[in-house]
Amino acid sequence: MDAGSSKDHYLAPYAVTSTNSRGRRYEEALGTSRSEFQRDRDRIIHCAAFRRLEYKTQVFVNHEGDHFRTRLTHSLEVSQIARSIARSLSLNEDLAEAIALAHDLGHTPFGHAGQDALNECMSAYGGFEHNLQSLRVVDQLEAKYADFPGLNLTFETREGVLKHCSRRNARQLGDVGERFLNKQQPGLEAQLTNLADEIAYNNHDVEDGLRAGMITIAQLCETRLFSDKHAEVVGKYPDLDERRMIHEINRRMISHLVSDLVQTSAARITELNPKDIDSVRNHSRPLVGFSESTAAQSQELKSFLREAVYRHYRVHRMSAKARRVIRELFREFLGDVQLLPTDYQQQAVAAREVDGDTGQARVIADYIAGMTDRYAILHYERLFNPGQLT
Ligand code: MG
Numbered sequence: 001m002d003a004g005s006s007k008d009h010y011l012a013p014y015a016v017t018s019t020n021s022r023g024r025r026y027e028e029a030l031g032t033s034r035s036e037f038q039r040d041r042d043r044i045i046h047c048a049a050f051r052r053l054e055y056k057t058q059v060f061v062n063h064e065g066d067h068f069r070t071r072l073t074h075s076l077e078v079s080q081i082a083r084s085i086a087r088s089l090s091l092n093e094d095l096a097e098a099i100a101l102a103h104d105l106g107h108t109p110f111g112h113a114g115q116d117a118l119n120e121c122m123s124a125y126g127g128f129e130h131n132l133q134s135l136r137v138v139d140q141l142e143a144k145y146a147d148f149p150g151l152n153l154t155f156e157t158r159e160g161v162l163k164h165c166s167r168r169n170a171r172q173l174g175d176v177g178e179r180f181l182n183k184q185q186p187g188l189e190a191q192l193t194n195l196a197d198e199i200a201y202n203n204h205d206v207e208d209g210l211r212a213g214m215i216t217i218a219q220l221c222e223t224r225l226f227s228d229k230h231a232e233v234v235g236k237y238p239d240l241d242e243r244r245m246i247h248e249i250n251r252r253m254i255s256h257l258v259s260d261l262v263q264t265s266a267a268r269i270t271e272l273n274p275k276d277i278d279s280v281r282n283h284s285r286p287l288v289g290f291s292e293s294t295a296a297q298s299q300e301l302k303s304f305l306r307e308a309v310y311r312h313y314r315v316h317r318m319s320a321k322a323r324r325v326i327r328e329l330f331r332e333f334l335g336d337v338q339l340l341p342t343d344y345q346q347q348a349v350a351a352r353e354v355d356g357d358t359g360q361a362r363v364i365a366d367y368i369a370g371m372t373d374r375y376a377i378l379h380y381e382r383l384f385n386p387g388q389l390t
Helices: 036-045 048-055 071-088 093-102 111-121 130-141 155-161 167-172 174-182 188-211 224-236 242-272 277-282 292-310 313-335 342-370 373-384
Strands: none
Touching (some): 048 071, 048 373, 071 188, 093 155, 155 174, 224 242
């Protein structure tokens, strides 16, 4: 009953498979021992942008402590959750894994503050958006293969990476932009990985927020999802120490969200009974999703975190500083491209010839977006601290 090739595990007829894949931008012979999506995953893991995720902020800056999530550990958690969901729904686990590992490759240093600052800097040059940048990393910026630019990933992995896109940008993107213009859905693996991202960050930010002392258990008990699981854990283990209690609550919240997602999505899939992936793509709305009550609970937790953690003065203070670093770096490089390393200078000159100021600004944005937090800080020191002479 295998609808995929022998290298894909059992897959439902509406799953993406190595055989129904829309393929790669530059044609390559099919892999002999790995599925096409295992090859994608391996190319992502071996790329430099993936390694740099280790030193990029998720919410808490890297040097605040070794226990907080970074973009790398966040991506690994998303991948683990996405793989479980994919497997439960007989969808392509390898594809979900590849999308999850690549989804944040284009993130700037310093989390969302960095992305917002770079977007402002680029406002006269087409803006900056981390989803689009992730696609740019895998399509163009990772220059390491002899036969093609970028990682030459499959259409389906690239489609999953591009979660959102404006119509203006979609028109310039060709194949992966089409669904935003035609109001189509992405494959189910892309749909589920998007929600695995939400499950991962809501839950790990609860744990990190508690660890950082920005939120308390009492505050969290004002949200339904947390308070339900808190009551369950305290009822069963009244004497549990706090660290274990938090973990027990967290794992139950993740299980609850994942099983609700799997059940709700399975029911919607059964109802539509899609015979192939085109039926999924042409459906009026996504098939993967939470039940109404669980979606509301997840939203409630998200809103709580936005107010209590993301707008906490300590996070805000870090964000303000981060924005300053990004803005000043951009302004200096734009004013004098000779401050850029030689290879970027050459790229900036070449891009200027084709695209004028916009081309040059894009190269600077690529350079800054690729920086880790600590590299951005080091660069800032080198440019602005008179005591730093190297
Ligand atoms: Mg993410």
